[in-house]
Amino acid sequence: MDGLLEEFFDLDIIADMFPGLVTEAMKNTLVFTFFSFVGGIVLGMVLALMRLSRSRALRWPAAVYIDVLRGLPALLTIVFIGFGLPIATGIRFPFPTYTPGCLALSLVYGAYMAETLRAGIEAVPPGQMEAARSLGMPHRTAMRRVIVPQAFRIVIPPLTNELLALFKDTSLLAVLGTLAGGKEILKFSRDLVNVRANTSPLVAGGLAYLVITLPMLRLVGRLEARSRPAR
Numbered sequence: 001m002d003g004l005l006e007e008f009f010d011l012d013i014i015a016d017m018f019p020g021l022v023t024e025a026m027k028n029t030l031v032f033t034f035f036s037f038v039g040g041i042v043l044g045m046v047l048a049l050m051r052l053s054r055s056r057a058l059r060w061p062a063a064v065y066i067d068v069l070r071g072l073p074a075l076l077t078i079v080f081i082g083f084g085l086p087i088a089t090g091i092r093f094p095f096p097t098y099t100p101g102c103l104a105l106s107l108v109y110g111a112y113m114a115e116t117l118r119a120g121i122e123a124v125p126p127g128q129m130e131a132a133r134s135l136g137m138p139h140r141t142a143m144r145r146v147i148v149p150q151a152f153r154i155v156i157p158p159l160t161n162e163l164l165a166l167f168k169d170t171s172l173l174a175v176l177g178t179l180a181g182g183k184e185i186l187k188f189s190r191d192l193v194n195v196r197a198n199t200s201p202l203v204a205g206g207l208a209y210l211v212i213t214l215p216m217l218r219l220v221g222r223l224e225a226r227s228r229p230a231r
Contacts, residue, residue, distance in 0.1 A: 010200040017192060017204050024181060025188035026208055032101050032170045032184060037163055039106030044113030049143075051118050062114070069111035075172050078104040082176040097182035101173040109166050116162065120155035121147060157224040164216050168209065185209060 050062035069077065081104035085091060093099040124147050132142035152159075171186035183191065189205030 006198075008199055008203050010198055013192070013196050013198055013200045014204045017189075017201060021185070021188060021204060021208055025183055025185045025205070026212070028098075028182055029167070029170050029184040030212075031098060032105065032173060033163070033167045035098065035102040036105035036109060036170075037166055039102060040109035040113050040162070040166070041159075043106060043110030044117050045148075047110060047114035048117035048121060051114065052121060066111045066114050069108055070115075074105070074108045074169055075175060077108050078172055079175060080104075081107070100176060101170070105166060105169065105173075108169075109162060113159065113162055116155050116158045117151065120151035123154050124150045157220060160216070160220045160223055164213060164220065167213065167216070 047062045047066060050058040051066070053059055078101070082100040086093070093103075128146055128150065129139075129142055132146045133139070137145070170184050173184055174187040174190065185205045185208050189201040192201035193199055
C-alpha cells in the first residue's frame, strides 16, 4: 500500500508541479481550447451553410470535407498539420507555440460542429423563414437575423459537449512537442514523469483536467435541462 501511494500520490512531487501546472500547463490548455473552438465554430458555420446550399458546387466539397475529417483520427490530422505541412511546403506558422495545434483542432472540430449546426438550422420551423421573407427580408438577411440565432439556441447543449471533447483532445497536441512555455497539461505532466521516474505527475494532471471538466459537465446538464420543452 505504501508503495502504491508513493508511486501515484507522492505529495512532494505533486507540490513541485506548482505553480507551473497552473501558470503554464492549464493556461496553455485553455488557450488551445478557446482558439480552436472559435475557429471550429466559424469553419463549422461556413460548412453547414455550404451543405444547405442549393448549389452542388458548394454542397459536395463541404460534404467531402466533413466526411473525411470526421473519418480520420484527430491525431493523424494534428501530425499532418504540425509536421507534414511545414515539411511539404516550407511554411512557417506565425505564433508557432499555438498556431499548428489550434489550426489542426479547428479543422477537425469544424467538421463535427458543421453537422451540429446544420441540424440546428434544419430544426428551426420552416415557417420562420417564410415569415421573414414575407416581411421583405432577403434570404441571406433572414438566415443571419432569424434562422441562425434560433439555430444556435437549439444547439447550445451539443456545442457545449463538443467544447468539452475539444478540451480533452488538446492532450493529443503533446505529439507535436512544444516550445518553451508552451506545454499543455499532458505534456507538462509526462515530462515530469520522465524526470522523476514517478507517475504522480500524471495523477495531478488528471485532477487538473477534472477541475475544469466537472464544472463544464454540470453546465452541459443545466443547458440540456433548460432546452427540454416544458411538460
